[in-house]
Structure formats: C-alpha cells, structure tokens
Amino acid sequence: MNRDATPELREHVSAPVVAGRRTRILDTGSGPVLLCSSGVASVLWDWLPLARLLRDRYRVVVVDRPGYAPGDPVTPELPTLEEEAARLVAVLDTLGITEPVTAVGHSFGAAVVEATARLHPGRVSGLVLLDGSVPEAEGTDHGVDAARAARRFRRATLPVALSRPVGLLWRALGPAVFTGSVPARRRVAASLGCRVLSEAASQSTMAASLRDLVGYRSCMHHLEELRATTPLPPRLPVLVVAANGRLPRRRPSAWVRHVLRQARALDREARVTTRVVSRSGHFVMLDRPVRTAELITEATGH
Template sequence: MGLAVTGLMLAGCGRVVDARASAREAAFEAEFPPTGQLIDVQGTTVHVDIRGSGPDLILLHGASGSSRDFTFALADRLAERYRVLAFDRPGLGWTEDIGAQTPNPIAQAELLRAAADQLGVRRPVVLGHSYGGAVALAWGLRAPGDTAALVIVSGATMPWPGTLTGWYAFLETPFGDRVGPPLLTALAPVSLGNRIMAGIFAPQAVPSGYADYIGVGLAARRGNYRANASQINTLRAYLRVMSPQYPRLTMPVEVIHGARDTIVPASVHALPLSDALPDAALTILPDQGHMPQHGDPQAIIDAVDRAAARAGLR
C-alpha cells in the first residue's frame, strides 16, 4: 500500500511539474519569438536571420545558445558588407531537432547546408563559435569545393582529455533525462541562467542589454536542455572521427581564440587545429575569454575580412 501511495504521489508531482514547465515554455517563446524566418528544409523547420548584402557569410552559434548571440550586435556590423545568415542549430533556438542525428555535427552541417542552398547561398565564408566551430569544420569537410573559407572562433574542435562530469553526465542517465529538464524548466529562476552566463563570459563582463536580448528562457525549455546535453556529451566522439580529416581542408581558415578561455582552452583546441590545417592563420587574443565576438568584436570582423580576402571574395 505504501509503495502504491508513493507512486501515485510521485506521478501527481510529475504532472504538476510538467504542466508548470509547459506554461513557462509558452511564456518564454512568446517573449522571445524568432528574429528571422522559419523555413522548411527536408521536413525540418529551420530558423535563419538574414541581413545585409555582399558575399555570403554563415554564422553558427555555440552550445545552448541561438542565433541571437550573433544578432545582438555583431551581425549588423558584418551586414554592412556581407549577406549574413545566422542559423539556429538543430534542437536549439527555433530550429527543430533532427531526431537521433541531433548530436551529430556532421548531420547538423548537412541540414544547414541544405537550408543555405534553398536560400541561394554560394561559396560562403562559414563562421562557427565554440560548438559551432565543429559544425563549421563539418560543413567544410562535406562541401570543400563550395566553401570559400572558415572562421573558427573559440572552437571546440579537437578531442579533449578526460570526461564530462556533473550536470551533463547526470543528463545522460535515464533518470537524469526524465527528471532534470522538467524540474529546471518548471522551477529554476532566470537568475540562474544569468549567473551561468557570467561564468561563460569571464573574464569579460556580459554586455549591457545582452541578458535581456538573448532569451535565456529559450535555452531553459526541456527540448533545448536535452538537445544541448546530447550534443555536448557526444561531441568528443565525433571529433575523434573528424579531426584526422582536417588536413583535407585546403580552403583558408582563420582560427581565433582567447588566451584566457577556460571553457574551451586554446592549447587543447586552437593550437593543434591550426597545426592540422594546411592553410590556417592563428590569432590568439591575449585578454579574451570564451566570447570574443562580444569582448573584441572588431577582431572577429577583421578575421572574417581576412578570410574573405584570402578566398578571393573581396
């Protein structure tokens, strides 16, 4: 009898939590709608924000985020001389997941390349930040002849030593997957996301207005939690497959990284990546952490311009 009562109580609590999570998700989505357009790509909804004119420039955001990271400020500056297409990656922002292939950076690149093709993109410069750096490299590997250049910003691009622990390891368990995202979506205060954000930006401060614009609530949806966790937990295995192929990438590549990045250390990622690429130019920003697109946006713009010039687009 005791176990039966306990089971009913837990089931009731689960329904309450799920209802609360659904209500918060609806509120988050109403507050932070798509900034661009939603297009159908092979049956999957993809969100892309397009602005400016000139050579095509693809922007791929990092873990947990969305295209809003770029459209906060950087995209408008780049749009002065490029046609900028900022995508939400699969399972994040307003782009739907792609099922079992959601954590596969190669499958992500293929979906977004198909979206770009629908939009008339030809020989783009592809910029990827953090996790998006892995997707940018996958883009180049899958379409070397139609990728003008790559720009890898704070890229998570090489298999790293050790294993993931804590929150991400917990979400990999069946119990963690079932209870973690609903509880956080339903109950976690937005201020928790702001504290996490501050750690990601360190040693730089979060730019004024960024927290209000980025839409922390979009990342706090159950589907986002699960998609992001699966992508991070499996990335190293995909990089083990991808990294031996990097010497095939003969297009110009600008590798730019903060020396004070403790989330994706330059010594583990940027330095060996630049050594592996035939035509890489490495820039280490001495005072920057993981978010140089905000801490030193001109350095990123300069890197894009160099990549475009090296590719003969400017």
C-alpha cells in the first residue's frame, strides 16, 4: 500500500450513530457506490488496499462489524441476517445514499449483502461475493436453538472473553494472531503502524469475533431459508469470486468447487458471473487487491 495515501484514507473514517449503535465507517471517493461488508474476525482496515485502488472511480463505503472498533461495547445478542441487512440499509440512509448500490461482501459479509438484496431489493443494484460463505460446505444446523446459544454466550463465553486474565493474554497474542492468520495484513499494519496492531489486541475485537462465530450457523441456516422463500431481484448481476489458495494449483480446490456449485444455484434466479482467483487466500481483497479491483470494475461496467 502507498504510505502517502494512508493518512488521507484515515481522514475519511467516522463513527456516526446508526440505528442506535455507534458504527465505524470508511467513506471515500466519488462515483457509483460500493457498499462493503466484512466477515467474521475482519475489520475495516482489511479493505484499505482495495479502497485505495477504487476510490478514484467509486464512492467506497466500508462498514465495520459491531463491536470491532476500539471502545465499542460487545453486546450479547447474536447476529441475525435481518438485523445485519437492516444495519447496512441504515448506513446508506445515514450517509444520504438513496440510489441502489453495488454491495460487496467478503466471507460472512457475502451472506449479509445477499440477504440485503433479498430483503431490501430496491437498495441493491448488484452483488459482489468475495469468497463468500457456503452453507452446505461450512455446516448449518437446522435444529440450532439460537436463543439457547445466545444465553450460553451471554452467561459463559462473553464474561470469560472479557475477563482480566483473558484480556492480558489476548493483548500479548492478539497482534500475532491477527497478522499470522492473514499474512497480507502485515502490509496494512506497516502502513498504519501501531493503530492496527493495538486494535488486534483489543479484547472487544476478540469478543465480537467469538459472538459472530457462535451465531454463524444460525445465520447460514437462515440464508438457506431466504434462498427458498425470498428471491433476488430478477436478473440482478452477481459476481462470485472464489479464492483458490496461496499455492499454485492445477485444478480448483474443493472449496472453489463448493463456491462454484453455489453460484450455479444462484444463477437460476440472478445473472451470475464467476471468477476464480489463483495465488490468493480467503482474504482476496488483501492477497490480490489489484485483481479484485479489476473484477469489481469489470462487473460494474465502470
């Protein structure tokens, strides 16, 4: 990442109150709107390389997940796709964006933007799903009791995660986990300095990640239900991007085959284009930002 661009991008980060909750947002550039939604254990800064590449021709809006910004409280409520979709729409309203947008989702964020297109069809003109979650591959539990899971999280997991001993341990290990799990984050950390690493060591970021993991299967189950009951807008353009792993491969990985199978199912109700990105881990926008920017530009026609 160009170091000179980083301070300017940081100036475009704000934290307005959206639907009663402080929400950190990156809003930079001008042109057609790209609304970007992160996945589990992913923060706003993961989108910086892509935002820098696209801001000259798009208005790039990145929405941080609840609880991931420093100082944000981690509530015990587990995520639901209805609330996640409503939050994205509320962000658009807060920013005064009334025209339909291209919604870009990474990982779990892909499920969120798809749900937004299904539940709020007038607000979405296209979807870009970056290595998005695949319910059939990652496991859904049709018998999951979301209320029981929420109680366990509230009474046991969250108090332990926010305890002092765990906080001390996470402050020591958090930065290494943050950059070790996604090596490309080191470039972002180098450009932003201690800010990113201090956030990685934040107890709230860790606790919010655990909250999202606990609620993940229930959300995947609900995505399956939405696909059966609430269609996408007819002929909605959808770009499905699958990451084939950091090492060279002659054939698509098992994960890529799952993603492409899901894309074929979506093609029955939308206008789906698929692309496989080689030499990339799960975080495509960090591992291959230039290629990802090219694909988004190609898909939107801008």
